Amino acid sequence: MQEKNIVKLNGFFGAAAAVALAVIAFFCLREFILSDNMVLLGVAVFLIIGDAVLLTGFTVVQPNQSKVFTLFGTYLGVIKQEGFWLTIPFSSRKKVSLRVINFNSDRLKVNDLEGNPIEIAAVVVYKVVNSAKAVFDVENYHKFVHTQSEAGLRHITSQYPYDNFNNDFELSLRQHSDEVGNELTKDLQERLALAGVEVMEARIMHLAYSSEIASSMLQRQQAKAVLAARKVIVDGAVLMVKSAIDQLNHENVVDLDEEKKAQMVNNLMVALVSEKGNQPIVNTGTIY
Structure with a gap:
């Protein structure tokens, strides 16, 4: 799924048109009552129905928010520009936040490169950049981000030792948190691209040996x-x-x-x- 812009008009122009239709329908009904002309009644009913249909096309988009539109199961497009808009009537809308989101992962018990059990947790900062993918390519992009972040954290942790006293040039989780965080960010970006998410930063926020080996280590x-x-x-x-x-x-x-x-x-x-x-x-x- 790729983002595409839906056909839209300024909502205030649409509101003016809806008011005009309502006024015309009111005068037609008044003339029908005075003259008993069935044509005027038909015109008034048509205008009222058209006005009601027009009202279903109004939508408001907040700052840093997008709306994804579908019509009877067909993907129509996305509005990312804030404001009051008139678009295709009867379309359904799904809101997607474009704000920056951060979350702290649960503390995971993982074996490092040397097989030592350690506890590790990370903070991940991300935002949605493709609303269509976030809505249609995954079931729930929030849960998808959380699950894939934990999987990526386990994968990266298993590639580095907790600490390294013998070789200062070999990366370790404790001594090279910036380098490990950059690798984690790259790994998560590859995993979360499917959901239209951009990973801005990922950093280790908790790192410790597991309780059963903490004293010996x-x-x-x-x-x-x-x-x-x-x-x-x-x-x-x-x-x-x-x-x-x-x-x-x-x-x-x-x-x-x-x-x-x-x-x-x-x-x-x-x-x-x-x-x-x-x-x-x-x-x-x-x-x-």
Whole structure:
């Protein structure tokens, strides 16, 4: 189904014509009463019937609203322009909102790429851009949007891990919400194009591990964070030790052989990497 414009006239002109027909019919009836002329009665009845038929063609379209018209099962067209209009009499009309609509999906329990059960929900912002498709191609476009949004969210969630500590370049649900939201928007647009709907935005609004694994995954996250922090500390300590030895050698402060150099590296690494404060031990030499 494609949108097409229905034949329409300004409603105020139509209202003026309806008033004119009513006035003419009134005068015909009055003359019939005075003259008893059956022709005038027939004209009055015809005008009254025509006026009644004309009145069925009036419709009002609100801002950001469209109306889809059918006549005895035949699709006639759409009016999207706001105002007061006169169109084909006896046609039935179905209102479709063109306003932006947003809804929050239910919290879904889905397995991510690594098979971990997680809870996820999204907010979807959309609007109808093809009223004919929204009315005729799906049974109820609101329910269709909700159902397909949940299906799309499940599909996208299963393609990404919840979190990724090993590879910063691999997308994850927690660390790359913008990229995942863009992929979700594209997926939903493909699914909802059938209903004449444009998806403006889709974003993850709730993300958490499922309750049965939440505590264990929290411990895993903490362990990963500790390891990452220790790696930064060790890398920094190695650079500091190397800089200290190079500076001592360059300025000829002390002559270190390989054994003393290894001992110095060991002491400095222990002092820099240790989590607890260290007590310095001063070597004053031997009495022999």
